[in-house]
Amino acid sequence: MTGAAEETDVPTAPAFTVDGEPLAFVPGQTLAAALVASGRVAWRTTRGGQRPRGVFCGIGVCYDCLVTVDGRRGQRACLVQARAGMAVGTGEGDDD
Amino acid sequence: MAAAAAALDGGLRVVLVDSGPAPGGQFWRHPPDHARETLPTGDLHHDLRTYRALRAALAAHERTGRLTLLLDHPVWTTARAADGFTVHAVDRSRPPEERAVVLRAPALIVATGAYDRQLPFPGWDLPGVLTVGGIQSLLKGGGVVAGRRVVLGGTGPFLLPVAAALAARGAEVVAVCEAGAPSAWLRHPAPLLRNPAKWAEAAGYAYTLARHRIPVRTRTGIVGAEGEERVAVVRIAALEGGGAPMPGTERRIEADTVGVGWGFVPQLDLLLPLGCDLADAGDGTMAAVVDAGQRTTVPGLYAAGETCGVGGAALALSEGRVAAVSVLTDLSAPGRPGLRPPAAERRAVVRHRAFARALARAHPVPRDWPAWLTDDTTVCRCEEVTAGTVRAARADGSAIDHRQVKQLTRAGMGWCQGRMCGPAVHCLVAARAEPYTPAERLIATPLTLGALADSGEPFTGETPSEPT
Numbered sequence: 001m002t003g004a005a006e007e008t009d010v011p012t013a014p015a016f017t018v019d020g021e022p023l024a025f026v027p028g029q030t031l032a033a034a035l036v037a038s039g040r041v042a043w044r045t046t047r048g049g050q051r052p053r054g055v056f057c058g059i060g061v062c063y064d065c066l067v068t069v070d071g072r073r074g075q076r077a078c079l080v081q082a083r084a085g086m087a088v089g090t091g092e093g094d095d096d
Numbered sequence: 097m098a099a100a101a102a103a104l105d106g107g108l109r110v111v112l113v114d115s116g117p118a119p120g121g122q123f124w125r126h127p128p129d130h131a132r133e134t135l136p137t138g139d140l141h142h143d144l145r146t147y148r149a150l151r152a153a154l155a156a157h158e159r160t161g162r163l164t165l166l167l168d169h170p171v172w173t174t175a176r177a178a179d180g181f182t183v184h185a186v187d188r189s190r191p192p193e194e195r196a197v198v199l200r201a202p203a204l205i206v207a208t209g210a211y212d213r214q215l216p217f218p219g220w221d222l223p224g225v226l227t228v229g230g231i232q233s234l235l236k237g238g239g240v241v242a243g244r245r246v247v248l249g250g251t252g253p254f255l256l257p258v259a260a261a262l263a264a265r266g267a268e269v270v271a272v273c274e275a276g277a278p279s280a281w282l283r284h285p286a287p288l289l290r291n292p293a294k295w296a297e298a299a300g301y302a303y304t305l306a307r308h309r310i311p312v313r314t315r316t317g318i319v320g321a322e323g324e325e326r327v328a329v330v331r332i333a334a335l336e337g338g339g340a341p342m343p344g345t346e347r348r349i350e351a352d353t354v355g356v357g358w359g360f361v362p363q364l365d366l367l368l369p370l371g372c373d374l375a376d377a378g379d380g381t382m383a384a385v386v387d388a389g390q391r392t393t394v395p396g397l398y399a400a401g402e403t404c405g406v407g408g409a410a411l412a413l414s415e416g417r418v419a420a421v422s423v424l425t426d427l428s429a430p431g432r433p434g435l436r437p438p439a440a441e442r443r444a445v446v447r448h449r450a451f452a453r454a455l456a457r458a459h460p461v462p463r464d465w466p467a468w469l470t471d472d473t474t475v476c477r478c479e480e481v482t483a484g485t486v487r488a489a490r491a492d493g494s495a496i497d498h499r500q501v502k503q504l505t506r507a508g509m510g511w512c513q514g515r516m517c518g519p520a521v522h523c524l525v526a527a528r529a530e531p532y533t534p535a536e537r538l539i540a541t542p543l544t545l546g547a548l549a550d551s552g553e554p555f556t557g558e559t560p561s562e563p564t
Contacts, residue, residue, distance in 0.1 A: 026131070026134050026135055026238075026239065027130065027131050027134045027135075028117075028127035028128050028130065028131020028134055028135040028238070029127070029131075029135065029238040029239070029240070030237065030238055032234070032238075033234055033237065033238025033239075033240045034238075034240075036234055036238075036240050036242055037238070037240045041223040041224050041242075041243075041326050041353075042223035042325060042326065046480055047480075048479070048480040049480050051221060051480070052222075052223050052325055052326075053221070053223065053477075054223045055226060055230060055234070055242075056225070056226055056227060056230055056477070056516075057211065057212065057226075057227045057229065057230045057516070058226065058227065058229060058230030058231070058232075058233035058234055058237075059122060059211060059229060059230065059233050060115075060541075061211045061512060061515050061516065062227075062477065062512050062515070062516050063478065063510070063511030063512045064477060066511070069191075069192070070192050072192060074511075074542065078230075078233070079115075080191065081117060081128065081168075081191070083191070
């Protein structure tokens with residue numbers, strides 16, 4: 001095996017960005033699963049009380065985990081499969 | 097899955113529409129197939145053998161071209177048509193692209209499952225507080241443990257597998273707080289005795305919990321959570337018979353994660369617009385009325401699983417097979433090789449249904465749960481409507497159901513459309529014996545106007561059956 005091949009054999013986890021910062025994920029995880037795995041349980045605030053919110057129901061029913069994905073607002077992080085290169089925006093209010 | 101496999105075995109063509117990336121619903125919630133190596137979650141699943149057999153059967157039918165499996169296809173509405181039904185889905189399998197898909201079929205089986213029933217308590221909207229189903233979906237679907245020190249609470253046997261799965265993946269489960277009393281089972285022993293498989297399953301969880309020294313506290317409730325940016329302390333208390341906290345029994349436990357569930361609410365979004373009759377399921381919810389063949393009151397429309405009353409995966413499988421046999425019978429399809437006699441499957445339905453009824457009686461929503469609310473406890477998470485506001489709407493005499501509360505207070509008007517707060521608001525204002533009926537919502541999942549605009553030609557006109 002050549003040295004170059006050895007270098008490319010080093011596994012690098014795919015990543016998406018959260019507000020510009022890279023976050024590694026395991027293929028198959030949702031955005032919410034990857035965020036929780038990194039220790040984050042909250043990533044937006046409510047419109048009224050500016051209360052922190054993150055994942056709650058985990059199956060797309062409660063809409064607490066909303067994020068912006070590649071410019072699309074109001075996406076449920078618990079339903080969107082993470083893909084390399086996705087740009088995820090947090091801090092979304094729920095007034096839109 | 098069971099309905100689709102049985103209908104295919106009987107000679108029908110089937111389109112199986114699933115909103116998830118892998119079939120199996122919430123019970124067999126798996127990562128997508130491409131992640132089998134990177135996210136091994138097989139050890140967390142119960143009765144994986146049945147799941148694998150169903151997947152293999154479906155894969156074989158897919159190869160013959162008679163099964164069309166549409167994954168990542170949330171259905172946003174269903175409608176009756178002159179010759180059957182129209183199913184409107186959104187193809188989200190190639191994000192960010194979103195494409196409308198319209199299917200037509202003479203027969204439709206709806207098996208959309210259920211979601212966790214939630215009762216609000218002070219601090220339940222703090223990050224780190226999740227539904228027990230949410231904790232389980234992160235584990236089973238993503239291989240992710242939601243926290244390090246976890247307290248679980250609510251009622252029902254579902255708390256046990258979640259505690260066992262958390263422990264198996266290294267979390268410290270500090271306590272499982274079961275609001276019910278195990279003695280309730282002794283009042284209805286017959287359904288227990290007739291379901292030895294359920295005993296075996298429960299014994300397995302009990303063994304795991306004992307091995308990890310996880311205490312199960314009965315007649316105990318989570319009555320509050322405290323913290324700043326995330327939960328740090330959970331308050332638990334012994335409960336009186338009606339469910340009110342006993343004075344002087346409150347304890348504070350340090351925890352970074354809390355999981356709560358009070359049974360399940362049938363997911364009826366796709367059935368309600370079709371106008372099928374509902375009935376009291378006996379656990380405080382309404383479910384689709386079905387006959388012994390899983391036929392709803394709408395001709396050509398069948399229901400299986402939790403949509404006709406919460407009862408677990410084994411019941412759902414039997415109901416699915418019975419529904420498929422009814423479709424075959426009603427459409428007079430030729431030949432039914434490989435089908436079990438419907439009588440045996442119907443007996444299984446009756447047996448599992450009796451078990452589910454006993455379970456609901458042993459694990460009721462405690463009558464006096466509102467005792468743990470303060471006036472400033474958030475009830476509606478989306479619109480941040482408090483218990484005080486909801487109570488004021490009732491005290492004025494103007495609100496007697498959750499729809500009127502919605503008009504007066506905005507509770508249930510936000511993103512989730514009352515799916516989270518609906519059952520709780522109902523308990524706060526409605527007559528005690530009346531079960532919760534969800535509001536009819538034409539759009540079951542948000543979709544873009546672009547996808548709506550391109551809902552043009554139907555996908556195919558040749559599909560006799562479309563289990564969703």
